[in-house]
Amino acid sequence: MGKFKRQTSEHDILIAGGGISGLAVAYGLAAKGTKVTLIDAPTQTNKASRANVGLIWCQSKFLHLPNYAKWGFHSASLFPALTRELEEISGLDIPVNYTGGLIACVGQKEYENKAAYIAKLKDLLGEYPGGMISRTELEKKLPKIGFGPDVVGAAWCEADGVVEPLALMRAYKAAFCKLGGNVIEAHIHDVCPQDGGYSVFTDKGQMKCERLVLSAGLSNRRFSRFALSSLPVSADKGQVLLVERMPPVMPIPLLGVTQTFGGTIIIGFRHEFIGHDTRIVPEAVASEGRAAIQIWPELGKKRLIRAWSGLRVMPEDKQAIYSRLPNHPKVTLINTHSAVTLAAAHTRHLPEFILGGCLPDLAQDMTLQRFGVDVH
Ligand SMILES: Cc1cc2nc3c(=O)[nH]c(=O)nc-3n(C[C@H](O)[C@H](O)[C@H](O)COP(=O)(O)OP(=O)(O)OC[C@H]3O[C@@H](n4cnc5c(N)ncnc54)[C@H](O)[C@@H]3O)c2cc1C
Numbered sequence: 001m002g003k004f005k006r007q008t009s010e011h012d013i014l015i016a017g018g019g020i021s022g023l024a025v026a027y028g029l030a031a032k033g034t035k036v037t038l039i040d041a042p043t044q045t046n047k048a049s050r051a052n053v054g055l056i057w058c059q060s061k062f063l064h065l066p067n068y069a070k071w072g073f074h075s076a077s078l079f080p081a082l083t084r085e086l087e088e089i090s091g092l093d094i095p096v097n098y099t100g101g102l103i104a105c106v107g108q109k110e111y112e113n114k115a116a117y118i119a120k121l122k123d124l125l126g127e128y129p130g131g132m133i134s135r136t137e138l139e140k141k142l143p144k145i146g147f148g149p150d151v152v153g154a155a156w157c158e159a160d161g162v163v164e165p166l167a168l169m170r171a172y173k174a175a176f177c178k179l180g181g182n183v184i185e186a187h188i189h190d191v192c193p194q195d196g197g198y199s200v201f202t203d204k205g206q207m208k209c210e211r212l213v214l215s216a217g218l219s220n221r222r223f224s225r226f227a228l229s230s231l232p233v234s235a236d237k238g239q240v241l242l243v244e245r246m247p248p249v250m251p252i253p254l255l256g257v258t259q260t261f262g263g264t265i266i267i268g269f270r271h272e273f274i275g276h277d278t279r280i281v282p283e284a285v286a287s288e289g290r291a292a293i294q295i296w297p298e299l300g301k302k303r304l305i306r307a308w309s310g311l312r313v314m315p316e317d318k319q320a321i322y323s324r325l326p327n328h329p330k331v332t333l334i335n336t337h338s339a340v341t342l343a344a345a346h347t348r349h350l351p352e353f354i355l356g357g358c359l360p361d362l363a364q365d366m367t368l369q370r371f372g373v374d375v376h
Pocket residue numbers: 016017018019020021022039040041042043046047048049050051052053054055056057186187188189215216217218219237238239240268309310311312313334335336337338339340341342
């Protein structure tokens with residue numbers, strides 16, 4: 001054992017960032033018997049993991065990236081066993097529905113566009129567990145919702161679902177700790193190579209490790225600078241409205257208007273690329289509200305109780321990045337949107353990659369190599 005190893009025996013692997021991505025791989029590594037320390041300090045802007053809807057959403061996405069579309073379906077298929085396992089180990093409940101998911105179509109044109117998109121996706125993927133349904137079929141699936149007059153039908157997919165995202169994170173964290181994982185709440189100032197390993201400088205002191213995972217969302221742009229002049233990831237602002245609690249009326253989640261496990265309705269359709277400005281914009285609140293009322297007019301009579309924003313972590317080409325850094329094979333970078341949907345795949349497949357193995361076939365093209373960065 002070398003000098004470096006003796007100094008850092010408690011941190012074989014450090015994970016910088018404990019949002020949903022960091023927790024998913026931390027647990028996955030601990031489940032393989034690996035000793036891991038996770039550092040996290042929820043920050044003002046990097047809080048997508050604590051601001052999202054919790055949809056496990058595979059449908060109607062990524063016609064231009066078929067393997068990525070399959071990756072989402074694959075992750076969704078791994079979810080039931082994962083949540084059972086996490087509940088068992090953590091002793092915590094994870095509210096989750098594997099009931100499929102719906103996208104309401106407002107107007108004939110929207111319905112036809114969606115139908116054409118899904119037809120192409122079906123051709124491309126070979127199998128696709130869903131399709132278009134009529135308004136009558138939609139009403140049968142959600143009989144307690146009075147849909148607006150312009151809703152003509154919906155896209156349906158049985159692989160989708162919804163999980164309580166904070167409960168999933170709590171269970172990941174508790175299960176990780178039960179398996180011997182170490183969580184340190186600290187703000188990371190900087191990361192750099194040192195003594196043949198890596199140093200992470202935090203407000204609780206310097207921590208050294210041999211292997212490093214960068215899963216700090218948008219902060220990865222700063223933390224990867226020692227090896228990369230720029231990381232092709234930007235902030236995609238989402239703004240969410242929360243409507244007062246109702247009795248359970250939505251057993252199947254609707255994209256953009258979803259009932260939470262607590263009974264409130266969460267509304268969120270927007271994507272804005274305006275840097276790190278997380279202020280709530282009144283016009284955006286109004287337009288989100290209008291879109292929701294078109295689908296479900298009764299919402300117009302309900303009280304809006306909260307609004308918040310969050311910055312999605314969006315790679316330039318919208319595909320996840322799982323990559324080593326150039327000349328740093330022991331550093332793994334993880335940056336993706338839809339990290340709730342992908343959490344199960346991250347837990348099951350990324351630990352091997354972090355430990356020096358390969359990515360699974362479906363994810364082979366998801367390294368930084370596609371942006372012209374040499375990571376071999
Ligand atoms: C409004 C909205 C709705 C969404 N809905 C869904 C959905 O329904 N389904 C879905 O799959 N995805 C959804 N997403 C996307 C999903 O939330 C993100 O893909 C996910 O949060 C990314 O997780 P992450 O862990 O990679 O990054 P982040 O969530 O950004 O987490 C990064 C972590 O690193 C920590 N960190 C950062 N900087 C530092 C530092 N300097 N020191 C210490 N710690 C640091 C942060 O505190 C945080 O815990 C939504 C996002 C938004 C904004």
